[in-house]
Every structure is written in C-alpha cells, then in structure tokens.
Amino acid sequence: MDKTILRVQNLTAHYGPVQVLHDINLNIAEGEIVSLLGANGAGKTTLLNCICGLHTATTGRVEWNDQDITLLPAERVVRLGMAHVPERRQIFSTLSVEDNLWLGASYRLSKVSRKEILREMDEIYQRFPILAQRKWQLGGTLSGGQQQMLAIGRALLSRPKLLLLDEPSLGLAPLIAKEILQIVQQIRSEWKTTILLVEQNARAALAISDRAYVLSTGTVMLEGTAAEIARDSRVQSAYLGEAHTKL
Amino acid sequence: MRSIVKKLGIGFIFYLLLVIIFPFLLSNEYYLSVGIVIGLHAIVTVGLCLLMGLAGQISIGQAAFWGIGAYTSAVLSTKYGLPPAIGLLASAIIPGIFAFLLARAIAGLQGYYLAMATLAFGYIVQIGLTEWESVTGGANGMISIPKLQYFGDSELSMYYLIWAVVTCVLIFSLNILKSRVGRAFRAIHKSEIAATTMGIDVRQAKLGAFVLSGMFAGISGGLYAHYMGILDPQPFGLHESIKFITMVVVGGMTSIWGALVGTVLIDSINEMLILLSEYIPGLQGDVDTIVFGAILVFIIMFMPEGLVPRCRAFYEKVKAKKRKAAGSQQAERKTVA
Numbered sequence: 001m002d003k004t005i006l007r008v009q010n011l012t013a014h015y016g017p018v019q020v021l022h023d024i025n026l027n028i029a030e031g032e033i034v035s036l037l038g039a040n041g042a043g044k045t046t047l048l049n050c051i052c053g054l055h056t057a058t059t060g061r062v063e064w065n066d067q068d069i070t071l072l073p074a075e076r077v078v079r080l081g082m083a084h085v086p087e088r089r090q091i092f093s094t095l096s097v098e099d100n101l102w103l104g105a106s107y108r109l110s111k112v113s114r115k116e117i118l119r120e121m122d123e124i125y126q127r128f129p130i131l132a133q134r135k136w137q138l139g140g141t142l143s144g145g146q147q148q149m150l151a152i153g154r155a156l157l158s159r160p161k162l163l164l165l166d167e168p169s170l171g172l173a174p175l176i177a178k179e180i181l182q183i184v185q186q187i188r189s190e191w192k193t194t195i196l197l198v199e200q201n202a203r204a205a206l207a208i209s210d211r212a213y214v215l216s217t218g219t220v221m222l223e224g225t226a227a228e229i230a231r232d233s234r235v236q237s238a239y240l241g242e243a244h245t246k247l
Numbered sequence: 248m249r250s251i252v253k254k255l256g257i258g259f260i261f262y263l264l265l266v267i268i269f270p271f272l273l274s275n276e277y278y279l280s281v282g283i284v285i286g287l288h289a290i291v292t293v294g295l296c297l298l299m300g301l302a303g304q305i306s307i308g309q310a311a312f313w314g315i316g317a318y319t320s321a322v323l324s325t326k327y328g329l330p331p332a333i334g335l336l337a338s339a340i341i342p343g344i345f346a347f348l349l350a351r352a353i354a355g356l357q358g359y360y361l362a363m364a365t366l367a368f369g370y371i372v373q374i375g376l377t378e379w380e381s382v383t384g385g386a387n388g389m390i391s392i393p394k395l396q397y398f399g400d401s402e403l404s405m406y407y408l409i410w411a412v413v414t415c416v417l418i419f420s421l422n423i424l425k426s427r428v429g430r431a432f433r434a435i436h437k438s439e440i441a442a443t444t445m446g447i448d449v450r451q452a453k454l455g456a457f458v459l460s461g462m463f464a465g466i467s468g469g470l471y472a473h474y475m476g477i478l479d480p481q482p483f484g485l486h487e488s489i490k491f492i493t494m495v496v497v498g499g500m501t502s503i504w505g506a507l508v509g510t511v512l513i514d515s516i517n518e519m520l521i522l523l524s525e526y527i528p529g530l531q532g533d534v535d536t537i538v539f540g541a542i543l544v545f546i547i548m549f550m551p552e553g554l555v556p557r558c559r560a561f562y563e564k565v566k567a568k569k570r571k572a573a574g575s576q577q578a579e580r581k582t583v584a
Binding site for chain 2: 073079085090099103106107109154158
C-alpha cells in the first residue's frame with residue numbers, strides 16, 4: 001500500500017446556516033488518480049475548496065502527509081505542494097500566456113533560479129505546443145480547451161505533488177474534454193503527480209481513475225475502485241445512463 | 248550606448264531629453280514652476296497607477312497621503328529644526344505607515360466599499376490637519392518652511408531635483424511592472440481567488456500596493472512643502488484626490504506612462520483655464536472642476552482604456568496595415584515577374 005498523502009476526516013462545512021458537507025472521509029495515496037463524482041450541488045467543489053484552504057471547514061480535519069492543514073490559508077497550502085485548478089479555469093484573461101505561467105511559479109521564484117523555471121516552462125510548452133504558439137497572446141483570447149491547458153500548465157509550474165482539478169471538461173466540446181482527460185493521465189505517468197479529479201462526466205472520469213468517491217447531497221454515498229463504482233447499479237442509473245447497462 | 252538605449256527603450260530616452268531641455272524652451276519663468284508642480288503631481292499619479300491600474304484597488308483618498316507627507320517634513324524641519332533631508336525621509340516613511348495601517352484595516356473590502364473607506368480616510372486626514380492646531384497650525388497653516396538647497400537656491404535646480412525623483416519613481420515602477428510583484432498585482436486585479444490558488448498572498452499584495460502608493464504620495468508631499476515654503480490643509484482634500492484619479496484615468500490606468508501623460512495633460516489644461524480666466528471674466532471659481540468632470544466623462548465614454556493604451560493600439564494597427572501593404576506589394580511584384 002502506498003503512502004497516504006491526503007486524509008480528510010469527519011469534515012463538515014457550512015455556507016452561513018446551510019450545511020453543505022456532512023461528515024466526509026476521504027484518503028488519497030501517492031500516485032493515485034481519484035475522482036470525485038456527484039450531481040450538481042452535491043458539494044464537490046466545496047470539498048475541494050475545504051481541502052485547499054479557500055473555504056474553512058466547520059469541524060473535522062484535513063491532513064497533508066500527517067500534518068494538520070485544516071486552518072492553513074490557501075496561499076500557504078500551495079507551498080506544501082498542492083495545486084488547485086479552480087472551476088471555470090480562472091485564467092488571468094488580461095495577462096499573456098507567458099505571464100500566466102510565470103504566476104504559476106510565483107512562490108518558487110525566491111528559491112529556484114529563473115533559468116530553472118524557464119527550463120520547466122519549456123517542458124510545459126513541449127507538453128502543450130499550442131501554448132508555445134500563443135505565448136504572447138492574452139489569456140482571455142484562448143479557446144476553452146486552450147485555457148484549460150493553460151490552467152493545468154500553470155498549476156504544474158508550482159511543482160505540485162497533488163493536483164486538484166475542478167471540472168476540467170466544463171463547457172468543452174466532447175473531443176476536447178477527452179483530450180484533456182488523456183492529458184491528466186499523462187501528467188500522472190510523466191510527472192508522478194497524484195490527482196484528485198472532480199467531474200460531471202462520470203464515465204470519462206472513471207475510465208482514467210484508480211478509485212472514486214460519489215458524493216450525494218453532502219455525504220459520501222459510495223467509494224471504491226473505479227471498476228466497482230462503474231458497475232454499481234445506483235451509479236449506473238444516476239450518472240451513466242441506460243446505454244451503459246445495455247453495452 | 249546602444250545597449251542602454253535598447254534596455255530603456257527609445258521612449259525613455261525621448262522622455263529624458265524632453266525633461267532636460269524643457270526649461271530652455273520657456274520664455275517665461277512662471278512656466279518653470281508649472282513644470283515643477285507637474286513633476287510633483289506625477290510622483291503621486293505614478294504611485295496611484297500602481298495601486299489602481301495594476302493592483303485594481305481604488306483610492307479616493309490619495310491626497311491625504313500627499314498631505315501627511317507634506318506636513319511630516321514641514322513640521323520636522325520647521326518646528327524641530329531637523330535638516331530637510333531627514334524630513335523628506337520621514338515624509339516617505341510616515342505616510343507609508345499610515346497606508347499600511349489603513350490597508351490592514353480595509354484589505355477585506357472590494358470595489359465601492361473600498362472606495363468609500365478611502366474617501367472617509369481622506370476626509371479624516373484633512374479634518375485632522377485642520378484641527379490639530381498646535382502642530383499643524385490649523386487652517387492658517389505653516390510658514391517659512393526651509394527651501395531645499397542641494398543644487399543651489401534657484402527654481403531651475405528645484406525643477407531638476409523634482410524631475411530626478413520623478414525619473415527614479417518611473418524606473419522603479421516600470422521595473423515592478425515586469426517583476427514577480429507586478430505580476431502578483433495584476434493577478435489580484437483580475438481574480439483574487441485565482442491569485443490565491445497560485446500561492447499569492449492576496450492580503451500582502453494589497454498591503455504592498457497601498458504602502459508603495461502611499462510612500463510615493465508622501466515623498467511628493469514632502470518635496471511640495473519645501474518647494475512652496477508655506478502649507479495649509481486646503482489642497483489635501485477630495486478635490487485633489489479626484490484630480491489625481493482623473494489624471495490616471497485620462498492617461499490610461501494600465502500604463503505607467505499613461506499616468507505621466509495624463510498628469511501633464513490635466514495640469515496643462517489647468518494652466519490654460521487660468522490663462523483664459525484673465526480674458527473671460529465669467530471663468531472664475533471652480534470652473535476647473537466642471538472641465539475635469541467633463542473630461543473624465545468623455546474619456547470613460549469614448550476611450551475607457553485611456554489615451555496612452557489607445558494611441559499604442561492605433562500605432563500597432565497602422566504598423567500592421569503597413570506590413571500587410573508591403574507584403575501584398577511584394578506578392579504583386581512576384582506575380583508580375
């Protein structure tokens with residue numbers, strides 16, 4: 001069994017008086033791709049925000065390599081090696097592609113030389129050639145798929161051990177969405193990055209994941225290996241549709 | 248020489264030449280003092296440009312930092328007899344501390360709320376300057392503040408001193424633009440959440456922007472006090488703050504050069520109004536407020552990005568057209584051949 005790098009224990013969270021997460025438990029081992037599935041409003045994004053420090057949990061703990069990070073602010077969590085690609089990508093639309101990437105490396109600039117970061121940036125450009133072509137274009141002028149690649153590339157420049165991806169396929173054409181998920185898989189194999197993936201498209205997510213959690217109205221309804229989850233009848237009827245059962 | 252030109256850019260060399268020869272183009276000694284005042288304003292607006300245009304934090308109380316800087320140096324050198332150099336140093340530090348405390352208190356605010364808070368700060372400072380009579384001299388103000396005499400006593404030497412400071416502030420700000428700090432400022436302008444997920448401490452970046460712009464305004468205030476020789480609280484109110492914002496917006500918020508161009512433009516218009524009021528008797532009182540208001544509305548309606556970015560975009564367009572024309576001519580020539 002690989003080492004657990006992220007552990008969420010009995011986590012609850014509120015927005016004002018409304019309880020959004022009930023007693024969530026979740027573990028991620030080094031090198032895994034874990035997907036977090038669930039309908040709209042199930043609490044996927046909130047859970048992600050609690051993990052990375054953008055939202056403060058009411059009770060419960062978030063542990064990173066056995067260190068309690070529940071109350072650590074988001075900008076400090078990044079320094080530990082956890083990169084968050086937020087929902088809707090959050091590209092800096094008035095900054096160039098290159099500047100967007102530099103921002104990804106911001107906190108490391110005091111420790112690593114510019115040369116080293118430029119070399120890493122070249123790696124990113126090789127991985128996403130389209131970004132190299134558009135280096136000096138403003139982030140906002142990229143297409144949805146390119147913006148997603150930029151957001152992922154930017155996150156990779158913080159050299160994360162764990163990458164949190166919030167609905168990377170949101171608003172993308174099916175083919176592009178598929179390409180993005182393939183990229184996610186390659187990132188794991190090339191960079192040895194552990195990945196927590198939030199997805200609406202359950203089938204595509206399960207195809208690349210090792211394990212999955214299914215959230216329903218703020219509780220973990222189901223957890224298991226990707227294959228188990230894909231076979232579960234409740235998941236099939238709720239998220240995968242009839243067509244899948246017939247196949 | 249060539250590498251220096253390349254590094255600073257041809258525009259910067261042009262700016263330097265213009266600043267150096269400006270005093271020799273004048274027929275009237277009075278306009279030298281206008282040049283000095285423009286320089287003083289430019290130091291404030293470049294700082295305001297970093298805060299508003301880059302970091303996206305609005306401040307309608309910038310004249311307050313200007314005033315704090317002016318009074319700090321004036322009080323230290325007049326009442327306590329300290330040399331003006333120490334007064335000037337303090338006029339950078341004390342407003343910086345005020346900016347830090349203000350920003351700490353209101354860092355959580357955004358948009359209109361931030362604007363209201365800085366507006367209130369501006370009023371409080373102006374009232375404070377007026378009412379703290381034992382130190383500031385109240386509404387009567389202060390007199391016989393020592394002049395700066397580093398390069399002699401002349402107006403011309405003051406002009407070069409002030410514009411040397413403007414140039415330093417400009418170089419500093421242009422460098423910040425391309426640095427890690429500048430990128431962080433632009434990032435929190437666009438989206439605080441996204442900036443946080445990049446590991447940027449949003450609060451710290453905001454504090455930094457406020458302190459920097461407060462310090463610039465303070466330095467300018469200190470120089471202003473020693474240049475004028477007299478001080479009263481009247482110029483450090485809302486009217487002046489709005490004028491600073493107008494300068495930055497007219498020139499183009501996102502451009503440091505824009506702040507400079509806007510300052511020159513607005514101050515020149517101000518001088519023209521004064522000149523005109525000698526010939527048109529009705530043109531007295533707060534006419535400038537109406538004119539600046541109209542300019543602000545005009546700019547926001549027809550070129551919200553401001554003069555400098557608009558001109559730059561126009562220049563790029565013309566260049567692209569020329570290139571295209573040259574390209575098609577070449578193609579024609581080829582087909583003919």
